[in-house]
Amino acid sequence: MKKIKISFIFTALIVVIFAASSDAATKVRIGADSASFSYPFRVALSAGIFEKYGIDAEIFTFSYGIDTVNAAILGETDTAEAMDFAAASRFSENNKLRVISLITIANPDGAKLYTRNPEIKTLKDLEGKKVGVQKATANEYEWGRLFAKNGIDKTKVEQVYLGSNAELLAAYLAKEIDAYWVSADTEAAVLEIPESRSLGNHEISGYLQRGYALVDEDFIKSNKEAIVGFVKALGEAAAFINEKPDETAVIANKDLKVPLDAAKKNIYAHKYIVRFLQEDVDTISGVADWAVDNGLIRNRYDVKDVLYLDAIKEAFPDRVDIK
Numbered sequence: 001m002k003k004i005k006i007s008f009i010f011t012a013l014i015v016v017i018f019a020a021s022s023d024a025a026t027k028v029r030i031g032a033d034s035a036s037f038s039y040p041f042r043v044a045l046s047a048g049i050f051e052k053y054g055i056d057a058e059i060f061t062f063s064y065g066i067d068t069v070n071a072a073i074l075g076e077t078d079t080a081e082a083m084d085f086a087a088a089s090r091f092s093e094n095n096k097l098r099v100i101s102l103i104t105i106a107n108p109d110g111a112k113l114y115t116r117n118p119e120i121k122t123l124k125d126l127e128g129k130k131v132g133v134q135k136a137t138a139n140e141y142e143w144g145r146l147f148a149k150n151g152i153d154k155t156k157v158e159q160v161y162l163g164s165n166a167e168l169l170a171a172y173l174a175k176e177i178d179a180y181w182v183s184a185d186t187e188a189a190v191l192e193i194p195e196s197r198s199l200g201n202h203e204i205s206g207y208l209q210r211g212y213a214l215v216d217e218d219f220i221k222s223n224k225e226a227i228v229g230f231v232k233a234l235g236e237a238a239a240f241i242n243e244k245p246d247e248t249a250v251i252a253n254k255d256l257k258v259p260l261d262a263a264k265k266n267i268y269a270h271k272y273i274v275r276f277l278q279e280d281v282d283t284i285s286g287v288a289d290w291a292v293d294n295g296l297i298r299n300r301y302d303v304k305d306v307l308y309l310d311a312i313k314e315a316f317p318d319r320v321d322i323k
Contacts, residue, residue, distance in 0.1 A: 024054060025051070025054050025055065025056040026054060026055055026056060026223050026226035026229075027056045027058070028050075028055050028056065028057050028058070028078050028079060028223075028226065028230060029058050029060060029076070029077040029078045029079070030057055030058065030059045030060065030077060030078070030079050031060055031062060031067075031068030031069075031071045031072055031076075031077035031079055031080045031081065032059050032060070032061055032062070032068060032081060033061070033062055033063065033064050033065045033067070033068060033081060034061055034062065034063055034064075034256055035064075035256075035266070036252070036263070036266035036267065036269065036270060037065055037081055037083070037104060037211050037270075038059075038061070038081065038256075039237075039241055039248060039251070039252060039266075039267065039272070040103055040104075040234050040237040040238055040241065040272055041057075041059055041081070041234075041237070042059065042251055042252065042255050042256075043237040043240050043241055043248055043251055044057070044233045044234060044236070044237035045057050045059060046251045046254075046255070047237070047240060047251075049233045049236050049237050049240070050230075050233050052233070052236075053229035053230070053232050053233045054226065054229050055226065055229055055230055055233060059255075060076070060077055061255075061256075064086075064137075065080070065081050065082045065083055065086050065211070066082065066086040066089075066090075066137075068080040068081050068082070069082050069086060069087070069090050069097065069214065072097055072214065072215075072216055073090070073095045073096075073097065075216075078215060078216050078219045079213065079214065079215050079216070079219075079230075080097060080213075080214040080215075081103070081211060081212070081213055081214065082211070082212055082214060083137075083138045083209050083210065083211050083212075084138060084141075084209060084210045084211075084212070084283045084284050084287045085136075085137055085138035085140075085141045085209075085287050085291070086137070086138070087099060087212055087214065087284060088284050088285075088287040088288035088291060088297070089136065089288075089291055089296065089297045091284075091288070091301055091303075091306045093299070096216055096217035096218060097214045097215070097216060097217070097306070098214060098215055098216075098217050098220060098306055098307065098308035099212045099213070099214055099284070099306055099307050099308065100212075100213050100214065100215050100220075100227065100230075100231060100308050100309075100311050100312060101212065101213045101231055101234065101274050101275070101276055101311075101312050102210055102211070102212055102273065102274065102275050102276055102277075102280045103211050103212060103213050103234055103238065103272065103273070103274055104210070104211035104270045104271065104272055104273070105208055105209070105210050105211070105270065105271045105273065106202060106208045106209040106210075106269065106270055106271075107202075107208075107268065107269055107270060107271055108201045108202045108203050108208065109184070109201050109202075109269070110183070110184055110201075110202060110209075110269030110270060111181045111182060111183050111184065111201065111202060111269070112181070112182055112187065112198040112199075112200065112201045113146075113179060113180070113181055113182075113198065113199040113200055113201075113204065114172075114179060114180065114181075114182045114187075114190050114196055114197065114198055114199070115178055115179040115196070115197065115199055116172065116175070116178070116193055116194070116195045116196045116197075117129060117178040117179070117195075118195060120178060120179065120199070123146070123150045123152060123199060123200075123204065124150065124151070124152060126152055126157050126178075126179060127152060127153055127156040127157055128156055128157075129157065129158070129178040129179065130157075130158045130159075130160050130176070130177045130178050130179075131143065131157055131158070131159055131160065131177060131178065131179045131180060132160055132162050132168040132171055132172065132177040132179070132180030132181075133159045133160065133161055133162070133180075134161070134162065134163065134164075134168070135161040136296060138209045138287075139181060140159075140296075141207070141287055141290060141291070142181065142202075142205050142207050142209075143159065143181075143205075144290060144294065145205040145206055145207040146204060146205040146207075149204070149205060149206050150204070160176065160177050162177075165183060165186055168180045169186060169189065169190070172190070172193070173193065179199070183266075183269065184265040184266065184268065184269040185262040185263075185265045185266050185269070187265075210280055210283050210284075211270075212280075212284075213230075213231075213234060215227060215230075215308070217308070220308055220311075224310070224311070227308075227311040228311045228314050228315050230311070231274060231311045231312050231315040231316070232315045232316075234274050235274035235315065235316055237272075238272035238273055238274050241267060241272045242271075242272055245264055245267045245268070246264070248263070248267055249263035249264045249267065252266075274312070274315075274316060274319065275312075275316065275319035275320070276307075276309060276312050276319065276320050276321075276322060277319075277320075277321050277322070278321060278322055278323050281303055281304075281307070281322060284303050285303045288300070288301065288303070309322065
């Protein structure tokens, strides 16, 4: 009887301890897109990294990063992800989202500008031609940077606005556009099209897209320690992706049904890193100023007003360098 009683008490104690540890976990509703930008969140969940840092994570998948921003603004999620253009455009409006960290930066070869028009031999030859553009996205900003850097008169280039990579590829196949930026995972399909050739990678525009993690300000105020754990988890997930691309591709395939080969190409198109440097802040400022100057957003603002740096300073103090 004593052994049975002791065993019962021991089991009950384990249950109590487990329940207490479960209660200690902070529920975080994560907004993630359906592309490679979301890989750190999916790895952190699948590999148990969020759990390690006391985060009870639930991922809600949306088509694009801007959709995650909209969801967080509406209170449907606690966090969002956004490329610099999407983040900059929404901060011109009054919302409570705060940037807590950089999480990705594009590799120069992550996308290339392709054409199949034999008349286009140099970038200047884009004048008088049609190019495919994803309006109000980082893609539109990259076109703007390309025009400015290479002395191209943008008024002489017909920008055909299309919504997705599939639409861009279809328009390219039908010769409805002469050129567009091709991502690494779709490059093989473009190369099968006769006369297709690259005019260069991101370096011809001088712009490398940066991706950021954002969190609702009210959620931050109530869960400051959890946000530190959240940042640490993303940092560990970034290291996992860089060290284990094959395992990451399997996670992406399971979560998003992305073919393994395409997932690997997406991984190599980005550098996954958690940090916050002055250049990461300057990118948001530069995009915001360009968007205001070109009539895409209305209000100028000071980027420092939309940053929350306490968490990353505590999690990775050696990765923060803001003037």
